[in-house]
Every structure is written in structure tokens, then in C-alpha cells.
Amino acid sequence: MSTPGIQSTISATATAACAFSSTIKHLGFNFPVSRNFSFVANNGSRLRRHGTKRNLTLAMSSSPSNPFEVCVKASITTPNRLGDCPFCQRVLLTMEEKHVPYDMKLIDLANKPEWFLQISPEGKVPVARLDEKWIPDSDVITQSLEEKFPEPPLRTPPEKASVGSKIFSTFIGFLKSKDPNDGTEQALLNELSFFNNHIKENGPFINGRKVSSADLSLGPKLYHLEIALGHYKKWSVPDSLPHLKSYMEAIFSMDSFVKTRALPEDVIAGWRPKVIG
Ligand SMILES: N[C@@H](CCC(=O)N[C@@H](CS)C(=O)NCC(=O)O)C(=O)O
DSSP states (O other): OOOOOGGGEEEHHHHHHHHHHHHHHHTTOOOOOOHHHHHHHHHHHHHHHHOOHHHHHHHHHTOTTSOEEEEEEBOSSSTTOBOOOHHHHHHHHHHHHTTOOEEEEEEOTTSOOHHHHHHOTTOOSOEEEETTEEEESHHHHHHHHHHHOOSSOOOOOHHHHTTTTTHHHHHHHHHHOOOTTSSHHHHHHHHHHHHHHHHHHHOSBTTBSSOOHHHHHHHHHHHHHHHHHHHHHOOOOOTTOHHHHHHHHHHHTSHHHHHHOOOHHHHHHHHHHHHHO
């Protein structure tokens, strides 16, 4: 299915083109830079970084004329900005970490276009087009990306894949709670302490030295936790959990994270209906 013109699309390659264009001007050249040229230059540097023929083949399989398309939540506070969906950020982080060029289509979830509902009948983001098929759900999309783009490998071993997986639901329970004595804060603290100990013994990331898929799933959720609980409950991660704190700092400062994170005001606005109830 073809999607309409790219009014609501921000192209990762186009962003790279801007960056590259300003570099050229800075060097004193002045000629127009095409999207293609930027792509080649962009992937050229990736190829040097990875230095394998396999990467060349993989990079070329999603050329700028046919980059991966991913529908993500649009900002509700700022035009033409990525919104506050942690599942969308997880997919974007995976593409960034695997150096897969993509086109991002920003979906206004309060006013879903007809073409979007046709490719995502449940009306949910993220949905990504892989091999000409639209795939919903961040679990399925990231697994498909892992199969199609095995380098760098991001798979978390099964015995560690569920570490931290209860943090998001306990965070939501605490955020929604109106009764300070209902145990929701303690439930969250228990999950965070468990995670803190895991990182102390296995860190700096869930699977050790390198970031893996479980980190890319949890990182955006911890970002929401920090912003939403800070705003609505004046709550922050206690100093008694230093390994969790440094984990959050490490994830939040990754280039891929900075590039794909939501605006704090969108995170705050996004959780307001849940807090108000
Ligand atoms: N399990 C799904 C969850 C996706 C999801 O819940 N997305 C939300 C945005 S964060 C959504 O699209 N909600 C539909 C709506 O708000 O209308 C995944 O991992 O992709």
C-alpha cells in the first residue's frame, strides 16, 4: 500500500543531509547536496566504522529511495516533532543502533488518518514497513529488525530478557495512585531495587558490557518514569539505588537516545489523563 505524501514525515536521511550540507559550507565549498549523496556519505562513514562487506549489502537493501518506514506518535505539544510513545522510541533506538536508515511518519493519535487505520487496524503505533509488509508491535518489529539486520547483534539472552520488565507496570500503578499508603510506591521500589542489584552484579547494561534489546526497551520507560513521577509526584529515584541511577544516565546520554527521545512536556501531557483518572 502506498502512503500519502510526506507532509508528516521526517526523514532520518534528510536530517543527515542538513548536517552534511552545513559541514560542506563550513569547509568553504558551496554546492547543493542531494539526499542520495548524503546517504552515500553517511553510510560510507558507517562502512568505515564496521568495515565489512555484509554491512554494505545491508545498508544498500534499504536505499534512500526505499528506506524503512515507521509510523510513530506525533508530539501533542509541538508541530512536526516526535511524540511520547516509549514503544516507538524502542523501535527507533533499534534502527539507530543498527544504523538502518528510516523514514518516520508522525501520526496524530487524536486524529488518525484513514491510510494509517488501514495499515494499523488497531490504531496503534509503532507500525513499520519491512519487506513490503506493515508490522505492528514493538516486540515483533524489533525481532524482525534483528533477523534482517543481525549486525550489530542486540539480542538479549533469554535468561536476562525479562530483567526490569515489571518496572513499567509498577511505575504506572504508583503514578495513578491517589492513596500514599496503598503499597504502589513500595511495589515500584521493590522492582527498582531488584534491577539495581542486577546492574550492580552484571552491569553496566542488562547483558553486561554492551547495550542490548532489553535496554532499548526499558530505557524509554525509565525516561517516562523519571519525568512523569518528577512532575506529578515530586518523586525521584532514591540515592540508595546508585547502580540504577548510573544506568539511567548511561542510557539517556546515548546519541541514539538523545536523537529519538520525546520532549519532557509531551511526556507530562501524555500521562495527564492517567493521573487525572
Ligand atoms: N504492545 C504495543 C503497544 C503500543 C501502544 O500501546 N502504543 C500506543 C502509544 S504509546 C498507541 O498507539 N495507542 C493508541 C492510541 O493512543 O490511540 C507495542 O509494543 O508496540
